[in-house]
Amino acid sequence: MAKDLAKALADLKEDEVLAIVQEKLNAGADPLGILADAGRGMETVGTRFSKSEYFIPDLVYSGEILKKVNEMVKPKLTGGGAAKTGGKVIIGTVAGDIHDIGKDIVVFMLDVSGFEVFDLGVDVPIQKFVDKIQETGASVVGLSGFLTLAYDAMKQTIDAIKKAGLRDKTKIMIGGGQITDEIVKYTGADAYGKDAVAGVTLAKKWMTAK
Amino acid sequence: MEKTWEAMTADEKKNDLIGKWLSPPGVKFNSPDAEKGYKARVQRILDAANLKKPDRVPCFPMFGFFGAYYSGLTPYDVMYDYDKLMSSFSKYILDLQPDAHGSVTISPPGKLHDIVDYKLYAWPGHGVAKEHSYQCLEGEYMKANEYDALIEDPTNFFLTSFLPRTMGALDGLKMLTPFTNMTEMYGGFTGAAFVPFGLPPVQAALKAMIDAGNEALKWIGTVAGYGAAMAAAGFPGFFGGGTKAPFDTIGDTLRGTRGIITDMYRQPAKLIRACEQLLPIMVKMGVSNAKVNGNPVVFIPLHKGADGFLSDEQYKKFYWPTLKGLIEGLIAEGCIPFPWAEGGYNSRLKVIKDVPKGKVIWGFDTTDMAKAKEILGDVACIGGNMSIATLMVGTPQDVKNSIKKLIADCAKGGGYIMMSGAVIENVPPDNVKAMIDATKEYGVYK
Numbered sequence: 001m002a003k004d005l006a007k008a009l010a011d012l013k014e015d016e017v018l019a020i021v022q023e024k025l026n027a028g029a030d031p032l033g034i035l036a037d038a039g040r041g042m043e044t045v046g047t048r049f050s051k052s053e054y055f056i057p058d059l060v061y062s063g064e065i066l067k068k069v070n071e072m073v074k075p076k077l078t079g080g081g082a083a084k085t086g087g088k089v090i091i092g093t094v095a096g097d098i099h100d101i102g103k104d105i106v107v108f109m110l111d112v113s114g115f116e117v118f119d120l121g122v123d124v125p126i127q128k129f130v131d132k133i134q135e136t137g138a139s140v141v142g143l144s145g146f147l148t149l150a151y152d153a154m155k156q157t158i159d160a161i162k163k164a165g166l167r168d169k170t171k172i173m174i175g176g177g178q179i180t181d182e183i184v185k186y187t188g189a190d191a192y193g194k195d196a197v198a199g200v201t202l203a204k205k206w207m208t209a210k
Numbered sequence: 211m212e213k214t215w216e217a218m219t220a221d222e223k224k225n226d227l228i229g230k231w232l233s234p235p236g237v238k239f240n241s242p243d244a245e246k247g248y249k250a251r252v253q254r255i256l257d258a259a260n261l262k263k264p265d266r267v268p269c270f271p272m273f274g275f276f277g278a279y280y281s282g283l284t285p286y287d288v289m290y291d292y293d294k295l296m297s298s299f300s301k302y303i304l305d306l307q308p309d310a311h312g313s314v315t316i317s318p319p320g321k322l323h324d325i326v327d328y329k330l331y332a333w334p335g336h337g338v339a340k341e342h343s344y345q346c347l348e349g350e351y352m353k354a355n356e357y358d359a360l361i362e363d364p365t366n367f368f369l370t371s372f373l374p375r376t377m378g379a380l381d382g383l384k385m386l387t388p389f390t391n392m393t394e395m396y397g398g399f400t401g402a403a404f405v406p407f408g409l410p411p412v413q414a415a416l417k418a419m420i421d422a423g424n425e426a427l428k429w430i431g432t433v434a435g436y437g438a439a440m441a442a443a444g445f446p447g448f449f450g451g452g453t454k455a456p457f458d459t460i461g462d463t464l465r466g467t468r469g470i471i472t473d474m475y476r477q478p479a480k481l482i483r484a485c486e487q488l489l490p491i492m493v494k495m496g497v498s499n500a501k502v503n504g505n506p507v508v509f510i511p512l513h514k515g516a517d518g519f520l521s522d523e524q525y526k527k528f529y530w531p532t533l534k535g536l537i538e539g540l541i542a543e544g545c546i547p548f549p550w551a552e553g554g555y556n557s558r559l560k561v562i563k564d565v566p567k568g569k570v571i572w573g574f575d576t577t578d579m580a581k582a583k584e585i586l587g588d589v590a591c592i593g594g595n596m597s598i599a600t601l602m603v604g605t606p607q608d609v610k611n612s613i614k615k616l617i618a619d620c621a622k623g624g625g626y627i628m629m630s631g632a633v634i635e636n637v638p639p640d641n642v643k644a645m646i647d648a649t650k651e652y653g654v655y656k
Contacts, residue, residue, distance in 0.1 A: 054521075055520060056519050056520075057471040057475075057521070060467070060471045061471060061472060064468075064472050096339055096341075098338065099345065148599075148602050148632065148636070148637075151599075177552075177553060180597065182600060182603055182604065186603040195518060
């Protein structure tokens with residue numbers, strides 16, 4: 001009986017997931033097929049999260065399981081992984097703020113949703129966002145910040161993007177513990193995502209509207 | 211003869227602490243007005259905590275480094291210069307006249323952390339800009355396979371694993387053997403147990419600890435001096451001590467967010483056992499400071515139990531049992547627990563209602579306050595929710611409107627304290643003033 005990898009991952013059954021992957025690899029299954037199954041499992045995780053059936057621990061734990069799957073499959077991959085077709089997104093925690101947990105979850109969810117993500121890390125200087133937009137031509141930028149000091153850093157980053165003449169071509173979302181509509185207006189962003197899945201939804205909406 | 215602390219009932223302990231809060235030993239008030247103002251402010255907070263109607267809603271903005279910014283200084287300035295800390299944190303209290311201050315302990319001694327080569331935080335001038343507050347550097351300072359070591363002997367784990375990993379200058383402590391080995395002379399127990407203290411890395415660590423201790427003494431002098439000076443001028447401190455929920459103790463600085471999350475799935479029983487092991491230690495941490503400071507309120511900042519961070523089942527299984535135990539343990543020692551729920555706590559309100567009536571102050575950040583009042587109002591005093599976003603980027607009129615709404619939603623019948631939802635850092639002073647003045651204007655009970 002072939003066990004369902006996508007379902008096992010969606011249900012966060014770590015041991016079962018790893019056993020199925022091992023079984024498939026032993027049987028000479030296509031590594032890309034395994035990753036595609038895992039991707040479908042992650043999609044279910046995201047859906048359950050947006051329906052409030054799953055919470056942050058479930059997202060993080062699914063990521064931990066996926067990491068192990070990737071480690072097992074990687075040596076068997078002849079070419080690269082599956083091509084990223086969702087579009088390019090630049091993400092970083094703004095200057096002065098070094099918090100990464102929220103940002104990392106957003107990066108992870110964007111990545112498993114098929115986006116090509118450029119993660120600039122934390123405490124990212126304003127100019128680095130501008131340079132990366134120019135370099136990659138990404139049309140969506142996500143600015144993260146946990147502290148209230150991030151409000152001004154977000155505003156200054158968006159101002160710099162404007163000044164570089166890139167604002168019209170770029171959609172900007174912000175996110176973090178103390179972000180409200182008031183702060184969207186203050187910083188000049190387009191929207192904020194209240195959680196990682198909301199961020200993915202925004203990015204998808206903006207990419208298709210292009 | 212006076213009863214010893216151990217012989218007192220919980221109510222007697224609480225009355226003892228409240229007596230010291232109302233009439234702080236050794237404090238000479240600057241004027242009869244200052245004394246009157248001081249006692250009225252403490253009584254206002256106590257009435258609210260006891261679910262009674264005070265004369266008006268007390269106002270305690272949760273201040274971070276606001277005092278530094280208010281005086282044109284940086285967090286770096288006040289972390290490294292205790293005179294500047296004293297003067298700037300005094301000035302805004304005297305100017306803006308809230309009902310309580312939050313001490314100067316929010317500004318830790320910078321030099322001490324230089325001396326111990328602290329790794330757990332970045333702080334002004336040391337990983338973050340001098341203009342910004344300190345920030346935690348999460349990591350797995352305790353490994354996934356070290357639960358048994360923590361559970362078997364928490365103190366020894368801190369001494370020989372956690373401290374060397376988080377303080378570079380204390381690396382030598384990892385060579386120590388358990389102090390419980392020093393049971394007696396016979397058979398060489400003591401002799402063997404002292405061997406590590408002859409080794410240069412341990413001696414270097416001890417030297418760093420002595421230097422850090424000397425710095426701590428200078429800083430604590432400012433902390434005590436500030437408390438006394440503010441009391442003399444009529445302004446009480448809001449809390450006497452602080453502690454943490456056991457789940458946060460493990461999740462914030464031992465295992466980190468990712469670590470504790472995976473532990474919930476991979477080794478749930480050990481995580482729960484560790485929380486239980488830390489519970490009495492966390493109770494003692496809160497009580498001891500409350501007793502030293504003669505103030506029963508014990509601050510408990512809550513992090514990883516917020517909406518979304520755990521499912522309802524996970525909250526009830528992993529987080530709440532030992533937080534409830536902490537709250538009950540503090541109450542048994544005469545304290546007033548002041549859990550402060552960062553983020554949203556909407557999904558937790560029904561669970562946290564399960565505390566003794568009139569004994570707890572629940573502080574909230576982004577929680578729906580009308581809902582909190584409805585669910586908790588007859589059990590616990592609530593406070594907080596003045597939006598930090600509005601305080602940062604709104605106008606004084608925006609702040610005033612928010613205060614008016616909060617008072618309309620929450621103040622009915624007493625049991626409400628006006629607080630900011632999150633810590634006030636570089637907020638426009640006019641907005642802080644508007645928060646305090648509007649509470650005084652709209653918060654009067656008729």
